[in-house]
Amino acid sequence: AIERTLSIIKPDAVAKNVIGQIYSRFENAGLKIVAAKMLHLSKEKAGGFYAEHKERPFFADLVGFMTSGPVVVQVLEGENAVALNRELMGATNPKEADAGTIRADFAESIDANAVHGSDSTTSAAREVAYFFAEDEICPR
Numbered sequence: 058a059i060e061r062t063l064s065i066i067k068p069d070a071v072a073k074n075v076i077g078q079i080y081s082r083f084e085n086a087g088l089k090i091v092a093a094k095m096l097h098l099s100k101e102k103a104g105g106f107y108a109e110h111k112e113r114p115f116f117a118d119l120v121g122f123m124t125s126g127p128v129v130v131q132v133l134e135g136e137n138a139v140a141l142n143r144e145l146m147g148a149t150n151p152k153e154a155d156a157g158t159i160r161a162d163f164a165e166s167i168d169a170n171a172v173h174g175s176d177s178t179t180s181a182a183r184e185v186a187y188f189f190a191e192d193e194i195c196p197r
């Protein structure tokens with residue numbers, strides 16, 4: 058089915074100047090960028106996004122990292138977009154990510170892991186709505 062998924066290029070990848078290289082991975086895999094914006098997240102915005110991790114020991118570091126510099130947030134659309142984007146990203150820990158994935162090629166650590174992608178269509182619906190109004194999404 059055609060799905061939408063929420064993708065974030067994290068501060069480490071923006072600082073490395075690889076936004077375009079990551080966009081090319083999405084496009085070459087057949088995903089369409091149907092919404093996009095650059096943002097410097099506040100602690101409130103980042104903490105709300107990761108609310109499901111609030112009790113985890115890494116929550117404070119995660120929010121600190123995600124607010125350390127600008128991010129680029131986009132909605133990807135295409136066949137099987139949620140799982141396809143997760144394949145392109147590779148494992149959460151870049152040390153475990155398959156060769157040729159975004160995290161294997163651009164990420165340094167489990168916190169500075171270059172990208173976020175929704176883990177299910179249910180999360181995707183919540184995460185897309187967290188960052189984009191309906192009129193900011195341009196299906197094509």
Ligand code: CMP
Nearest residue numbers: 110115119149167168169170172173174
């Ligand atoms: P992301 O897919 O953005 O979702 C939550 C983030 O928490 C994850 O990527 C990692 O960058 C970060 N994180 C840090 N430590 C852990 C951990 N032990 N398990 C899972 N995620 C972690």
